[in-house]
Amino acid sequence: MKIAVIIPAAGQSTRYQHPQTGESRSKLDEDLGGKPVLQRTIELFHTRDEVATIIVAGPPDPQDFADFKLRHGDRLSLFGAKLCPGSPVSRAASVAAALAQEDHGCTHFAVHDAARPCTSSALIDRIFDAAAHHPAVIPAIAADDTLKRVGEPIEEPEEIDPVAAILGAGAKAPPLRPVIATVDRTGVVLVQTPQVFEASLFRRAYEGDLSGTDDAALVEALGETVLVIEGDRRNIKITRPGDLELARAILGLGGPRSRPTHKRF
Numbered sequence: 001m002k003i004a005v006i007i008p009a010a011g012q013s014t015r016y017q018h019p020q021t022g023e024s025r026s027k028l029d030e031d032l033g034g035k036p037v038l039q040r041t042i043e044l045f046h047t048r049d050e051v052a053t054i055i056v057a058g059p060p061d062p063q064d065f066a067d068f069k070l071r072h073g074d075r076l077s078l079f080g081a082k083l084c085p086g087s088p089v090s091r092a093a094s095v096a097a098a099l100a101q102e103d104h105g106c107t108h109f110a111v112h113d114a115a116r117p118c119t120s121s122a123l124i125d126r127i128f129d130a131a132a133h134h135p136a137v138i139p140a141i142a143a144d145d146t147l148k149r150v151g152e153p154i155e156e157p158e159e160i161d162p163v164a165a166i167l168g169a170g171a172k173a174p175p176l177r178p179v180i181a182t183v184d185r186t187g188v189v190l191v192q193t194p195q196v197f198e199a200s201l202f203r204r205a206y207e208g209d210l211s212g213t214d215d216a217a218l219v220e221a222l223g224e225t226v227l228v229i230e231g232d233r234r235n236i237k238i239t240r241p242g243d244l245e246l247a248r249a250i251l252g253l254g255g256p257r258s259r260p261t262h263k264r265f
Contacts, residue, residue, distance in 0.1 A: 001050045001107050001108050001128065001131065001132055002050070002052045002104065002105070002106045002107045002108070003048075003050045003051050003052060003106055003107070003108045003109070003110050003128070003196070004051075004052060004053045004054075004055065004102045004104060004106040004108070004109050004110070004199075005045045005051055005053070005054045005055070005109075005110045005111075005112060005194070006055050006057065006095055006098040006099065006109060006110070006111045006112070007038075007041060007042065007054065007055070007056045007057070007081075007098075007111075007112055007113075007114045008057045008086060008091050008094045008095050008098070008111070008113070008114060009028055009038060009056050009057060009058050009059075009068075009086070009094075009114035010057050010058055010059050010060055010085075010086025010087065010088075010091070010094040011091065011114075027115050027238050027239075027244070028072075028114055028115060029071065030238070030244050031255060032117060032244075032247060032248060032251060032253050033248070033251065033253030033254055034254075036071075036072070037114075037115060037117050037238060037244075037247075038056075038072055038076070038114055039072070039075055039076065039079075040117035040251075041112065041113075041114055041115070041116060041117045041119075042054060042056070042076055042079050042081050043079065044112070044117070044119050044121075044124065045110075045112070045124075046079035046080055046081070048124070048128075050128055051110075052104045052106050053080070053082065053102065053104045053106065054079065054080060054081040054082065055081070055082045055083075055084060055098040055101050055102065056072075056076060056081050056082070056083050056084070056098070056114070057084055057085070057086035057087075057094040057095065057097050057098040058072075058083055058084070058085060058086055059085065059086060060085050060086050060087050060088040060094075061088070062085075065083075065085045068083075069083055082101060084097055084098055084100075084101050085097065086098070089210075090210060090211070091213075092206075092210035092211070092212060092215070092218065093210055095111055095206070095215065096206050096210060099202075099203070099206055106199055107198070107199055108131055108196055108197060108198055108199055108202075109196070109197050109199055109202040110127075110128075110131075110194040110195065110196045110197075111193060111194060111195050111197075111215045112193045112194040112195075113193045113237050115237050115238040115239070116192070116193055116235060116236070116237045116238070117238070117247060117251070118234050118235055118236055118247050118250045118251060119192075119193075119194070119232070119235045120232055120234065120235065122232075123139060123231065123232045123235060124194065126139070126229055126230070127139055127194060127195075127196055127229055128196065130196075130227065130229050131196035131197075131198075134227050135197065135198035135201050135224070136195075136196075136197050136198070136201060136216065136219045136224060136225065136226040136227065137195070137196050137197075137226070137227050137228075137229055138191055138192070138193075138195040138196075138214075138216045138226055138227075138228055138229070139191070139192045139193070139194070139195075139228070139229055139230065139231035139232070139235070140189035140190060140191045140192060140228045140229075140230075140231050141189060141190050141192065141230070141231040141232070141233055142188075142189055142190075143185045143188040143189060143190050144185075145185075146182065146185070147182070147183035147184075147185050147188065148179050148180075148181065148182050148183060149179075149180045149181045149182075149183055150177040150178060150179055150180060151177055151178045151179075151180050152177065153175035153176060153177050154175070154176050154177065154178060156175075156176065189228060190231075191214060191216065191228075191231075192231040192232070192235050192237075193214075195214065195215050195216055197215065197219060201219060201222075201224060202215070202219070204222065205218040205219045205221070205222055205224075206218065208221060208222070209221065234250050236250070
């Protein structure tokens with residue numbers, strides 16, 4: 001196999017906010033043992049014999065992309081990663097932008113979340129081995145918790161969380177949402193990345209509607225079978241600030257030092 005790894009990194013991190021101020025910030029720049037999250041993710045793939053190229057789809061806005069390239073470009077180039085602007089439309093459109101940059105004649109494409117740096121070598125081995133024999137393979141774990149569908153937050157009088165008030169944070173209490181239904185979890189799995197596809201199938205999937213929430217959904221829309229292999233519960237995606245602490249624990253890494261990560265050499 002000759003694999004092109006696509007890393008969509010064009011998102012705005014809207015759910016990744018400072019717990020006190022509510023200010024959004026880039027989770028990909030956060031420190032994981034002296035390296036940014038994005039670099040830790042790239043390092044999962046750059047030494048693997050099967051990987052011919054790594055393409056990172058960064059922010060779509062020209063100035064944001066220039067800033068992104070300034071922060072990450074030199075370091076990622078050491079790992080053979082190519083940067084290109086993503087799309088403001090959707091994650092899938094950003095993957096499509098990266099797909100257009102592939103010029104190595106790869107036999108397979110792997111798409112991996114930029115904010116998923118805890119993927120184990122064993123999981124990557126499993127999915128690459130399966131992809132050598134099947135055209136579409138994704139990792140997933142069982143949904144063990146009870147699943148409930150909830151409605152919109154209910155309106156309550158504006159009150160300050162007393163604990164937050166004591167700490168001086170002034171944060172509002174989390175919203176309350178009514179349960180609408182309990183969802184049957186039989187056969188339900190939680191999908192992870194990397195997702196790996198035979199190249200011609202992947203290109204065909206990206207010629208159609210790009211409204212799916214993951215790459216497998218676009219392949220499924222073609223009527224093709226997507227196979228699921230066992231994922232890894234440690235393969236978390238950093239979405240909220242608490243996830244960063246969990247990622248540090250999983251990887252056995254410390255927190256930030258005195259200087260910003262991208263300024264350390």
